Amino acid sequence: MEIKDILKIDTEEERISALYNIFDESTRLSTKATRVEFLTTIRQIEKHLKPGMKILDLGAGTGEYSLYFAKNGYEVTAIELVEKHVNQIKEKILPGMSLEVFQGNAMDISTVGDKSYDIVLCFGPLYHLAQIEVRMKCISEVKRVCKDDGKMFFAFISNDMVIVTETMCYNPYFLQGDTYDHENFKVKNFPFVFHTVDDCRKLLKDSGLNIISEVAADGLSELLEDKINNMSDEDYKQWLNFHYYCCEKPEFLGVSNHLLFVAEKQI
Numbered sequence: 270m271e272i273k274d275i276l277k278i279d280t281e282e283e284r285i286s287a288l289y290n291i292f293d294e295s296t297r298l299s300t301k302a303t304r305v306e307f308l309t310t311i312r313q314i315e316k317h318l319k320p321g322m323k324i325l326d327l328g329a330g331t332g333e334y335s336l337y338f339a340k341n342g343y344e345v346t347a348i349e350l351v352e353k354h355v356n357q358i359k360e361k362i363l364p365g366m367s368l369e370v371f372q373g374n375a376m377d378i379s380t381v382g383d384k385s386y387d388i389v390l391c392f393g394p395l396y397h398l399a400q401i402e403v404r405m406k407c408i409s410e411v412k413r414v415c416k417d418d419g420k421m422f423f424a425f426i427s428n429d430m431v432i433v434t435e436t437m438c439y440n441p442y443f444l445q446g447d448t449y450d451h452e453n454f455k456v457k458n459f460p461f462v463f464h465t466v467d468d469c470r471k472l473l474k475d476s477g478l479n480i481i482s483e484v485a486a487d488g489l490s491e492l493l494e495d496k497i498n499n500m501s502d503e504d505y506k507q508w509l510n511f512h513y514y515c516c517e518k519p520e521f522l523g524v525s526n527h528l529l530f531v532a533e534k535q536i
């Protein structure tokens with residue numbers, strides 16, 4: 270199946286599953302360049318993590334975050350829509366890990382009790398749920414299952430940086446095409462859903478959350494992919510340090526393909 274054929278599929282759940290038959294999620298974070306997103310995100314989560322905390326990973330993919338925290342002794346629950354990904358997580362669970370994995374849809378996790386997790390990760394569903402009402406339903410579920418003093422982490426794909434990387438890395442004629450609105454530069458929400466920094470702020474504020482941190486999760490990594498992948502380990506270490514130094518600067522947010530927002534409840 271080609272990407273354009275996915276639109277012919279009736280349900281959103283089936284469309285998402287079909288998309289991940291095209292994109293291999295299990296290797297997405299495996300290069301030096303793509304690892305920047307994972308390492309930056311882990312670092313942000315660990316600022317709030319204390320021993321004994323319970324973590325819910327919604328849209329867990331093939332388990333990068335769930336497995337990392339379970340390996341480090343945390344009690345983790347992973348919920349993931351795509352059956353293939355659920356099975357890939359289960360295959361990687363090691364003895365002694367406290368990691369439960371369920372197939373489910375983040376917009377309805379009614380089997381999960383209210384206020385039951387200290388940390389809730391939502392890295393994926395907001396890339397895919399096409400209707401804003403459904404994205405808000407998903408965020409309201411994240412809020413419901415998070416403890417009152419818990420922290421919620423949301424990942425978004427940046428509308429504006431996607432225009433840069435599409436044009437500079439994949440399709441030099443992108444700006445002449447019709448996959449975005451030529452007046453306001455809003456990219457069509459397919460095959461992923463794209464947000465500007467202000468869209469992310471509005472979505473979380475309209476959902477009744479306080480934003481604690483706004484982070485450029487991967488910054489220039491996709492644009493500079495080849496150069497970063499060819500760095501020596503020592504240069505990469507220094508590059509990461511520079512990225513960590515920049516990633517919370519407001520002026521850096523617009524030039525990141527992935528945006529990480531950390532939020533808490535308004536009490």
Ligand SMILES: C[S@@+](CC[C@H](N)C(=O)[O-])C[C@H]1O[C@@H](n2cnc3c(N)ncnc32)[C@H](O)[C@@H]1O
Nearest residue numbers: 328329330349350351373374375392393394397
């Ligand atoms: C790009 S992957 C990210 C995986 C992982 N969270 C990470 O950050 O590496 C997005 C994941 O979200 C999952 N997903 C999308 N919509 C979902 C939904 N409504 N409920 C649960 N999972 C969903 C997809 O199946 C996919 O595995």
